[in-house]
Amino acid sequence: MDETQSGGIEHISFVYSIANRILHWIRAIVITGLVITGFYIASPFLSSGASSDELIYARWVSWHLVFGFILITAGLLRIYLFFFGPDSKSELNSLKDEFSLKSWIIQLKSYFFIGELLKKGMYGPLQFLSYTMIMFFVVLASITGLVLYIHVYHQGIGGMLYDSMRLVESWMGGLANVRLIHHITMWGFLIFIPIHIYMVIWSAIRFKHGGVDIMFTGYDYHLKKKENEEK
Amino acid sequence: MANQRVVIDPITRIEGHLRIEVEIDENNVVQKAYSSSTLWRGIELILKGRDPRDAGLMAQRICGVCTYSHYKAGVEAVEDALGVEPPYNAKLVRSLLNESLYMHDHVVHFYHLHGLDWVDIVSALSADPKKASELAFKYTDLPIATGTDELTAVQQRVKGFVAKGQMGPFANAYWGNKTYKFSPEQNLIALSHYLKALEIQRVAAQMFAIFGAKQPHPQSLVVGGVTCVRDILSPTRLVEWKSKYEIVKDFIERAYYADIVMAAEAYGTEASVLGGVGVKNFLTADAFLLSHTENLFQSGYIKNGDISKVYDIDEMKIEEDVTHAWYKGDKPLQPYDGVTEQNYTGFIDGDTVNGKAKVINPKDKYTWVKAPRYDKSPMEVGPLACLLVNYAHGNAKVQKEVNDFLKRTGLPVAALFTTLGRTAARMLQTKLIADNAIITFNTLVENIKTDDTTYTKFEIDPDKEYKGRFIGEAPRGTLSHWVRIKNGVIENYQAVVPTTWNAGPMDANGEVGPYEASLVGLKLEDPTKPLEVLRVIHSFDPCMACSVH
Amino acid sequence: MNGFDALYAKAQERIAVLSSLPSTKEESVEQMLEKRGIERRDFMKWAAAITAMLALPSQFTPLFAQAAKLADRLPLIWLHMAECTGCSESLIRSDAPTIDSLIFDYISLEYHETLMAAAGWQAEANLENAMKTYAGRYILLVEGGVPTAMNGQFLTLGAQAKTGLSLVQEAASNAAAIFSIGTCASFGGIQAAAPNPTGAKGVDKVVKQPVINVPGCPPSAENIVGTLMHFLLFGTLPALDLYSRPKWAYGNRIHDHCERRGHFDAGEFVESFGDDGAKDGWCLYKQGCKGPYTFNNCSTERFNQHTHWPIGAGHGCMGCSEPNFWDTMGPLEKPLQSHLIMGLNSTVDKIGTTLLTATVIGIGAHAVASLFMNSKEEKEEKES
């Protein structure tokens, strides 16, 4: 049932649809941009000094917002694809691992060099959890970002969302808390990204399959040696 | 006949929640008195664990009447702990703000809080405005708001109230009480000033806000200095302060001073204002920077009303006792190590002259106010203490002001040790401040010609422990804040506040504080309408939010 | 009928109701005004100013003046709970030529402990009397948070030592409207800051009736008086935000109308109090200004007859009209990302940096271990 586990020397498996791959890199880029611009918004380290017509801070904010809206769009699409996209079935299969203690043990052990990484769906449970967490941070950053946004732009989307976002604002205990939560999401990403990139590279080496290239080509492959071992 | 209990709760025209109880004998003479504040907020506990730089703004919320006092105290206690020396400009501005505050607070206290203990509004209705207008010249060469037309308008307005029996805030008071001593004309003059003072206090608040951002609850001080650098460096703002200052100063001279002279004349033989100093130890701290070399008032204390000798304060001899206060603790503590741990025991059922009520059990704890002691003795603090100690010190400005007043009114020095004296001292202190604030202002103007620094940078080392305190003056007397800082946050915070000194309960040795002592011997005209008690207690200018915090 | 007409009609209706109520005073405010030498022109000016402040169209000015003249029919009861009296002090700063005393005259201030002449039993009698005589018609204004721990006994009032909690509930039950004046009454305020030793709460948390919050520590006199005026004019609660704050006063952030906003957008920040930026009036964001998270009209109304306000005086806004601001906005002079998580005695950035460092170290260790394991496995493979 799962291509990644069926045999074949140097077998190649298709993992990510083109849509998911594009979305991934879009998000990778905008999240990086958001973390950098967000960091500046929180502690503006540059200042124009010379002229008040140079709206440096405002410009950082507008880039942040451009990235922000791309992230929101990409995030929404990604959630749609998770349920209804071409890869949806195998992704949903990961849920089985998520709720299986055994799978958790296998994955944790594999990360500590004990045994192989076997999974029912696309991702192992820990992997799935961390991607879920990332999505959680994306959603949280997007919502809190929108609450902050409605106070900066009062027409268009800002105006449309005004009332509902103010409701969110009061649930969160005021704008200061919203901003703090938004700030915390930045740390979520700052911590996730190195782990994420490291794990992508590490598991490619460790389990002898595709690495960074998967996200470009969409295909994963396993080296022959591994097949031998499995027998 | 056994003593009877009189309960007065709420004491109004003060800040906060105060209950006074007195025991009177068959002649309605007070034998014992108890002072109780009935609200606790726990601000000392709330300050713990916070950034030391927040202490000032948070402590300021102890009180919105002597607003600024706790702000400055909190900021300067932390500066003392960290060893931060704010620039000269900052010190001068802080002093200027304090002067502005007193010019506001004392005026409001006398006219809007204390005033109605002296002024019978209903009596003012039968005054002859023309006569009153002429009479006003007896107390000052240039009276304010006492023209015949003005007085007539004031009178008519109040007549409206009284005729309808719909007197709003003036309803159901003690009008007609025999201990009101002003003539109808004098009452009318004072009433007109009551209304004028509403206007003046607004100007005084504006004057404060120029460097303070707003009043109440300014927001221009920080640990290390002040933030209002733009206002200090702006000639418009400086002159704005000065012109408002002139208006307020003018009122203080031509109305406040004159009205106290008038009161001294009318009440010179009224028994209820000729006692009222029970604790005869007085303590005060340095206050009002005028220049590098001069403070307007100096610190020290006197004992047993003896103004021939002044002692220096040793801050380690300040302690707080909680024997009769609703806190845990079995021995007096120096505020650096002070503890605030609530232990409420409430009131008991009892009989009073007005029927059954909840009353104080004097054997038990009975108030949220702690009992501060200096070297085991209770101390009175406040304007009277400030003047007496400085008089004793030989402070020339104070001596001159006090002597002039005594000469003008024909009162002896002993008259200072009374309720009337306390009320007069507040006015004299205000006058001294109003006269000298301009020196602070001029020093500031001189200094900014060559120096525009307003802030000293500093670091808080989280690995170091600090402790520091502020000891200074607030409108109601000597105020001290004590802070310990550890791990970069506040480890312990204690405030020992003017009204705590004055309104505190009996201590472990059975010694009572100034409020309780001042009432003993007071005779009440009608125990169910205890105006005399109000008069004595109001002369201290109670602030219960301050006292308990 | 469009919104404007509806509002206008409502105001007119309201005035009809007001005029039908029995007067609490004999002479009309107009007569009173005349006696006090206040001319109609001054009065209309004041009415116009209030109308503008409430963000109402100028057509409301005459209606407003009419309502204000009828306002002597409105009895007011002001209760003090756990507070500092700063809000009362703010109220008495209210101006417009002799308008404070005007208000004194035409609103029947039945009970206000700081200002009233009577004390003790007489004061209590006034309160009871007012609650009875004007049942259902008085406006209740509360200053201060309500202590609820220990059955409310952290505050008792009167000879019978009633708790503040029971008194406020009693007074609320017959009030025509309830206003929480100040952040203490609105959200608990300073005494409700962690660890809230007395269980202090905002009034709306302890009474069943609807409450309008007029927060600020203290709120400006304009915001207090304006809220009252709105009630006088419409007889209804003004449009409120989610914290029950009138939108006309708390609809925008401090940051939205701040005089230093240009410098914010330009990235010109005061780096240290008293520096050149401070002298030039640059933005206080880096000195902990909470204007971007705070809803209030200080940046336009200012305080003390528009004399000044915190940001004008070079100190950041500390968020004093926001719920729990003492806890959510501290340290008050540091930007929000330095928010001190009390108890942990740490900040999000400190925790974040620690976690990130741990992550990097973890990755490093894992990578080194991997190299070691790989060579070991290879060895084993060769051996087997």
Ligand code: HEM
């Ligand atoms: C070194 C190159 C990278 C590779 C190979 C890689 C690979 C992957 C893979 C396999 C997934 C799971 C598939 C999916 O959910 O669509 C994933 C998810 C994700 N990656 Fe990366 N990634 C890389 C770099 C980055 C970078 C630099 C970022 C962000 C700055 C990032 C952000 C994300 C996010 C947000 C998700 C998960 C959310 C989701 O789609 O469910 N990735 N990545």
Ligand code: HEM
């Ligand atoms: C990866 C996602 C994001 C990260 C890491 C991020 C990070 C940040 C950070 C650190 C701040 C400064 C907050 C502070 O004061 O500490 C900020 C502010 C802000 N963010 Fe984001 N953000 C993200 C997504 C978004 C999104 C999706 C939006 C919505 C459009 C958004 C809108 C805003 C706005 C409006 C501000 C406030 C700007 C201002 O005050 O002028 N952000 N962001």
Ligand code: NFV
């Ligand atoms: N007592 C007191 Fe205060 C004063 N003055 C104190 O520091 O009033 Ni509220």
Ligand code: SF4
């Ligand atoms: S809101 Fe502020 S000013 Fe008003 S009572 Fe509370 S602490 Fe005082």
Ligand code: SF4
């Ligand atoms: S000073 Fe404060 S409110 Fe004003 S622009 Fe800067 S951050 Fe905004």
Ligand code: F3S
């Ligand atoms: S601290 Fe308060 S007074 Fe206004 S500027 Fe900020 S809301």
Ligand SMILES: [Mg+2]
């Ligand atoms: Mg104390």
